[in-house]
Amino acid sequence: MEFLLPFLIGILFSASLYLILHRHFFKLILGLILFSLATNLFLFVIGRLTRGGSAIIGQDENVAVEPFADPVPQALLLTAIVIGFGIQSFTIVLIKRVYQSFGTTDLDDMNTTDQIEEHH
Amino acid sequence: MNHLLIMLPILIPLYGAILSLFCWRSVRVQLYIGILTQVCLLVASFLLLFDVNESGIRTTQIGSWPAPYGITLVADLFSAMIVITSAITGMAVYLFSIKGLDKARQTFGYYPVLLVLQLGVSGACLTGDLFNLFVWFEVLLMCCFVLIALGGTKPQLEGAIKYVTINILATSFLLAGIGIVYGTMGSLNMAELALLVRMPVAHPALINMAGMFFLIAFGIKAAIFPLFFWLPAAYHTPPIAISAFIAGIITKVGMYAFIRLFTLIFVTDQELTIPLFTVLAGFTMVIGVLGAASQNDFRKILSFHIVSQIGYMLMGLALFTPLALAGSIYFIIHNILVKTNLFLISGVVAHRHGTFALKKLGGLYLQQPILSVLFFISAFSLAGIPPFSGFWGKFMLAKAGFEIGSFTIVLVSLAVSLMTIFSMTKIWNEVFWKKKPEQEPLLDVVPQQKLRDNRQLYLPVGIMTVFILLIGLYAEPVVAMAQLAAEQLLNSKLYINAVLKR
Amino acid sequence: MKTVILATAIRILIPLFIIFSVYTLFRGHNHPGGGFIGGLIGSIAFVFHTMTHGPQQTVNTFLKLNLYGYPRQPNQSRSLYLMRMMRVNVWRRRRMARHPEVKQRMLRIEPVYIIATGLFLATTSGVLGLLSGQPYMHAYWSDFYIPVLGKPGTPILFDLGVYLLVIGVVLKITFVMSEE
Numbered sequence: 001m002e003f004l005l006p007f008l009i010g011i012l013f014s015a016s017l018y019l020i021l022h023r024h025f026f027k028l029i030l031g032l033i034l035f036s037l038a039t040n041l042f043l044f045v046i047g048r049l050t051r052g053g054s055a056i057i058g059q060d061e062n063v064a065v066e067p068f069a070d071p072v073p074q075a076l077l078l079t080a081i082v083i084g085f086g087i088q089s090f091t092i093v094l095i096k097r098v099y100q101s102f103g104t105t106d107l108d109d110m111n112t113t114d115q116i117e118e119h120h
Numbered sequence: 121m122n123h124l125l126i127m128l129p130i131l132i133p134l135y136g137a138i139l140s141l142f143c144w145r146s147v148r149v150q151l152y153i154g155i156l157t158q159v160c161l162l163v164a165s166f167l168l169l170f171d172v173n174e175s176g177i178r179t180t181q182i183g184s185w186p187a188p189y190g191i192t193l194v195a196d197l198f199s200a201m202i203v204i205t206s207a208i209t210g211m212a213v214y215l216f217s218i219k220g221l222d223k224a225r226q227t228f229g230y231y232p233v234l235l236v237l238q239l240g241v242s243g244a245c246l247t248g249d250l251f252n253l254f255v256w257f258e259v260l261l262m263c264c265f266v267l268i269a270l271g272g273t274k275p276q277l278e279g280a281i282k283y284v285t286i287n288i289l290a291t292s293f294l295l296a297g298i299g300i301v302y303g304t305m306g307s308l309n310m311a312e313l314a315l316l317v318r319m320p321v322a323h324p325a326l327i328n329m330a331g332m333f334f335l336i337a338f339g340i341k342a343a344i345f346p347l348f349f350w351l352p353a354a355y356h357t358p359p360i361a362i363s364a365f366i367a368g369i370i371t372k373v374g375m376y377a378f379i380r381l382f383t384l385i386f387v388t389d390q391e392l393t394i395p396l397f398t399v400l401a402g403f404t405m406v407i408g409v410l411g412a413a414s415q416n417d418f419r420k421i422l423s424f425h426i427v428s429q430i431g432y433m434l435m436g437l438a439l440f441t442p443l444a445l446a447g448s449i450y451f452i453i454h455n456i457l458v459k460t461n462l463f464l465i466s467g468v469v470a471h472r473h474g475t476f477a478l479k480k481l482g483g484l485y486l487q488q489p490i491l492s493v494l495f496f497i498s499a500f501s502l503a504g505i506p507p508f509s510g511f512w513g514k515f516m517l518a519k520a521g522f523e524i525g526s527f528t529i530v531l532v533s534l535a536v537s538l539m540t541i542f543s544m545t546k547i548w549n550e551v552f553w554k555k556k557p558e559q560e561p562l563l564d565v566v567p568q569q570k571l572r573d574n575r576q577l578y579l580p581v582g583i584m585t586v587f588i589l590l591i592g593l594y595a596e597p598v599v600a601m602a603q604l605a606a607e608q609l610l611n612s613k614l615y616i617n618a619v620l621k622r
Numbered sequence: 623m624k625t626v627i628l629a630t631a632i633r634i635l636i637p638l639f640i641i642f643s644v645y646t647l648f649r650g651h652n653h654p655g656g657g658f659i660g661g662l663i664g665s666i667a668f669v670f671h672t673m674t675h676g677p678q679q680t681v682n683t684f685l686k687l688n689l690y691g692y693p694r695q696p697n698q699s700r701s702l703y704l705m706r707m708m709r710v711n712v713w714r715r716r717r718m719a720r721h722p723e724v725k726q727r728m729l730r731i732e733p734v735y736i737i738a739t740g741l742f743l744a745t746t747s748g749v750l751g752l753l754s755g756q757p758y759m760h761a762y763w764s765d766f767y768i769p770v771l772g773k774p775g776t777p778i779l780f781d782l783g784v785y786l787l788v789i790g791v792v793l794k795i796t797f798v799m800s801e802e
Contacts, residue, residue, distance in 0.1 A: 020285070032288050039292040039299075046303035056654070073302065076251055080295055082658070083258045087291075089795055090265055091284055097269075098277045110278045113353045116415060123757045131758075134745055141738035183759040184751075 005045045012038035023107045025095050032091065036084045040077055047073025123180040125171050126195050128164035129203050129242040132157055137235040150231040151218060157235060158211045165204040165242075172200045173601065177608065177618035179248065187620045188312045192248035194619060197605035198449055199245040202376050205456045206241045208587055209368050210234070212580035216464050217361035219573040220471060225271050225359065233270070234365065237263035244373050248619055250298050250308040253377060257294070257341070261287050264370060267362045268354060279357035286350040290340035297333030300326060301385075311619030314384045314612050324388050331386035331393070338381070342374030344434060345403040348427045352411060355426070356419035356476075360467025363419070367426055368460030372452050375433045379448065382437060383609045390440070397438035402532045405431030409539040418466040418476040418551065421543055422459065425502065428536060429455045432517060435529055439520050445606035447516030450599060454501070454509040454591060461498045461584040465491065468577045469551060472566065478547065483556030490578065492552045494585050499544035501588050504537045509592035512599060629674045639667035647785050651772055657781035661788025668789070669796050677797045685793075687729040733797065736790030744783025747776045 012034055019031030052067035099105060136157030143149040172178055172195050182191040195203075214234065221230060240260025247253050265287075269280040302308055304326045305316045317327055336347070343351040355367050382393065408428025415421045433455070436448025468491060469484065470476050485492045501508035506515075514537060521530035591598045608614055643664030650656025672680045690710050694703045710724070751760025763775035 020289075028285065032285065035292050036288065036295075039295045042296055043299035046299045048303065054654075072308070073299070076298070076302070079251070079255065083255070086262065087258070087265075087284075087288060090262070091288070093798070094265075094269055094277070094280055094284060097272055098281055101272070101274055101277060107281075110281060113275050113278050113282075113357055116417075116420075123755070124752055127752060127758045131745070131749065134741070138738050138741045138745065141734055141741070144732065144734045144738075180757045182748075182757060183761065184757050 002045070002049050005041070005049075009038055009042050009045065012041065025099060025105045025107065028107065029088075029091055029095055033088055036080075036088070040080055040084070043080065044073060044077055047076070122178055125164075125168050126178055126180045126193050126246060129161060129168060129207070130193075130239060130246065132161045132164055133235045133239040133242065136161075137232045137239065140232040140235060144229070147223070147226050147231075150226075154214055154231045154235070158207070158214050161238065162204075162207045162211055165200070165207040168195055169197075169200040169204050171195075172197055173604075177614055179619050188307055188309045191252055192309060192311070192619055193246045194248035194311075194615070195246055196608050196615065196618075197601060198376070198380070198609060201449065201453055201601065201605060202245045202373070202456075203242050205453050206238065206245075206369050206373075208584070209365060209456055209460045210238045212460065212464065212584045213361060213365040213368075215580040215583070216364065216467065216577060219576045220467055221359055221361040222271075228270060230267070230270065230362075233263050233266050237267065237365070241369055241373055245376060248310050250301060250310060250313070254291075254294055254298060257373075257377070258291065260370065260373065261291070264366055267366065268358050270358065270362065273357075275357040279354035282350050283354040286340055290337045293333050293340075294337035297330045297337060300330035300333060304330070309619070310380075310384055311616045315616050315620070317385055317388055318612075327386065328389045328392065331382070331389075334378075334381055334386065338374050338378040339400075342371050342378055342434075343404075343427050343430055345400050345407060345431075348404070348408070348430075351427055352420060352423045355423040356417065360419075360463055360470065364460050364463035364467065367423065367463055368456050371426055371430060372433075372456050375430060375452060379433075379437055379445070379609070383445070384612050384615060394438055394440055397434055398526065398529050401431045401434040401438050402529055403431075404428070404434060405533060405536040409536045409543070412543045413539060413546075416478050418469065418478060418481075418547065419463070421547060422462050422466065425540065425543065426459060428540065429459070429502075431536070432514065432533060435533060436517055436520070438529065439517070439524060439526060441520050441524060442603065442606045442610055443516055443523065444520035445609055446599070446603040447513055447520060449605050450516060450602040451510075451513035453598065453602070454513050454588075457584055457588050457591070458498050458502045458510065461581060461588060462495070462502065464577075464581050464584065465495045465498065468574065468581060471577060472570070472574050478550035480557060481551045482554045483552075485552040491581070494578075494581050495552065496548070497585055498588060499548065501592060503541040503544050505541075507593055509588055509595065512592065512595045516599070516602075625674075628670075632670050632674050636667040636671060639670075640664055643667075643785075647781055648772070648778070650781055651777065657784030658788055660781075661785040662792070664785065665789045665792035665796075668793055672796050672800055677800050681730070681797075685731040685733075687731070689727045689729055690724050691727060692723045692725065733790045733794040736786050736793065738790075740783045740785070740787030740790055742783070743786065744780050747779035747783065750776050 016031045016034035016038055019027045019034060022028065022031065047070055050067050050069040052069060053065055055064050055068045055071040057064050098110075102109065136153055139153045140150045143153065168178075177194060177196040179187075179195075180193050181187060182193065184190070217226070217230065217234075237260055240256050240263060243256035244253060244260060247256055265280065265284055268283055269276055298308065301313065304323045305313060307313055307316065340347045340350075351371070355363050357363070358366075382397075386393070405428050408424050408426070408431060412421045412424035412428065415424060429451070432451050433448050436444045436446075436451065438444075466476060469481065472488070473481055473484075475481065497508065501510045504510035504514040514533065517533065518530050521527070521533075643660045643662075645660075646655040646663055647657055647660030648655075650660065668680060668684065671683065675683075691707055692710075694700075748759035750762065752758050754760075759780070761775055761777050763773050765773070767773055
């Protein structure tokens with residue numbers, strides 16, 4: 001399992017980059033969601049996978065029983081997922097608004113803020 | 121008292137935001153809560169700066185958990201200086217937004233979001249823990265997203281899409297970097313990490329790799345050379361009351377985190393980082409100033425100048441001497457104030473004349489002489505003309521560069537200063553000096569109420585100008601403080617001992 | 623998406639969800655659980671209700687309080703008036719509602735207020751430690767033991783704040799997203 005996860009992360013990263021570079025809004029947001037998923041998985045794997053109990057100390061013990069999983073990456077991951085959830089829901093609403101006011105799903109139509117303004 | 125002083129710059133905006141949320145229906149009450157919060161925040165951050173200046177680095181442990189395990193908050197001179205500058209800026213922007221922002225946006229939660237943004241800035245400056253840094257950055261970025269999209273006009277939505285996309289990527293990079301740091305060293309407390317990387321560890325290459333992740337993440341957030349394209353595309357789209365604060369503060373907070381991490385933790389491979397930073401600093405300056413020269417819009421010129429000024433701050437880090445870092449710190453303080461003020465001035469101009477396009481403006485020197493003088497001070501301060509504040513920052517950087525013989529970067533920075541003068545004179549000529557272009561006489565009639573509102577907008581600009589003049593003409597204490605802060609940054613033993621209580 | 627099966631099931635499930643979420647909230651001190659996950663479970667109830675009956679119905683059912691009242695008589699003392707009003711609103715509500723002189727006032731709880739209350743509770747639980755010279759969020763525990771809740775202490779306030787915050791945020795998101 002641990003051997004396969006890095007490959008999965010790699011596939012997720014490349015798929016998400018492909019989707020982000022796409023011109024369609026919907027694929028952009030899919031790509032962003034996949035990208036943060038891949039990062040979360042990366043964080044999870046690099047924090048060392050330990051198969052074993054949780055790091056909760058039982059009522060009759062003084063220290064947790066070895067082997068126990070490191071709780072810090074899990075805590076980081078949970079926080080990151082929650083933050084990612086908030087940002088993603090904001091992005092989805094934003095993209096919906098953009099679609100409503102521009103009437104397009106093509107990112108190439110959104111290049112006016114970069115242009116140098118001449119006489120109008 | 122110690123614990124309270126560090127917490128206050130975080131707690132005050134938080135309570136302000138909560139109270140504003142309770143008064144969601146009434147903008148007037150939110151206004152009063154806002155002014156109270158801003159005054160308290162200013163006082164609290166001044167007290168913090170005073171305390172840190174008197175008695176060295178201050179720390180507190182959230183929930184009384186001891187240092188490497190719990191969440192640490194650290195206030196040293198550098199962070200305290202950024203906190204007080206952001207408090208001053210927040211005050212000015214707040215005063216500006218009372219008359220300078222339309223009522224519709226004010227009712228849709230501008231005040232609570234602005235306060236949470238200030239909370240995020242204070243938190244990012246005061247935290248002593250890598251993961252917390254990430255969380256605070258998310259707090260302030262969420263607020264930036266909301267503020268940039270607030271109102272939902274077409275250019276705003278377009279800018280917001282670009283800003284959000286690139287920042288989600290940056291966030292993911294930051295998270296990946298944090299993961300690598302935790303995976304290799306098993307800690308996220310910045311003081312403990314600083315201790316661990318200075319030991320003969322097994323993986324210097326992995327630490328370096330994590331450093332590069334942080335370089336990309338904060339490079340995007342601070343708009344460093346190859347990663348700055350989102351900034352001029354997004355920063356000029358929202359109304360001035362919003363973009364002044366975001367443009368003034370957010371990139372500099374990115375730069376703050378950058379300097380903090382690359383002086384404290386990622387110092388193991390300076391043969392790589394220092395030449396890299398030098399090249400990046402040079403390109404950031406040059407590209408930014410060239411981009412500004414090609415623009416014909418008040419706000420866009422200023423947006424590109426943000427990129428150019430970021431180069432100077434990075435140059436201080438690239439030279440890596442106490443004087444250079446002090447120059448960087450001074451320059452950050454100066455730049456936050458000046459850049460916000462220039463944005464506010466452009467807002468005053470647009471409020472009166474209804475446009476940011478240089479071609480359509482003109483003749484302001486006759487109509488609004490006081491505003492012209494205020495702009496003159498800020499613009500020349502930005503360009504670095506002595507005796508104004510920009511000069512001292514650039515002088516310290518140039519002197520530090522000459523001392524260690526990096527002539528190229530110093531010459532580039534001086535040339536960029538000349539180009540900055542060019543841009544500022546362009547604005548001066550087009551907006552203030554040339555004759556107003558002919559237009560329909562009906563458009564020239566401004567209602568009395570608007571004129572009165574416009575005069576009220578002078579107040580925040582005036583306050584900011586006073587501070588700019590203060591740190592320029594009476595630079596000695598600020599420079600001395602910046603030098604002390606730089607010494608604290610370079611002498612990481614102080615930081616480690618303060619946090620780990622050894 | 624109004625189906626009879628879901629609408630009937632939800633009437634039974636909503637109390638279950640809320641009781642279970644409160645259980646999770648208080649369990650969080652010594653076992654897995656806590657304010658965040660409790661709030662999510664609790665908000666599922668409201669999300670389901672919105673899905674079956676629409677956001678307006680959810681607001682009417684859970685987030686609206688009708689208060690009844692009549693103007694104070696000139697010679698009536700304030701405390702007596704207050705007691706009368708409280709009695710009117712607590713019992714005999716139905717009968718009072720039909721009374722011609724009685725005016726109805728609607729008290730609507732916006733999700734924003736729930737969010738603000740949650741944030742306020744969570745922040746204030748930390749300030750208690752700060753006021754006594756300890757670091758922020760220093761925990762204080764009481765000595766007595768309550769059967770279900772365990773030992774109450776300041777972290778319960780924090781969790782309660784997070785619980786309310788999560789419910790408020792999810793409600794807000796649900797209402798915004800289901801508006802069209």
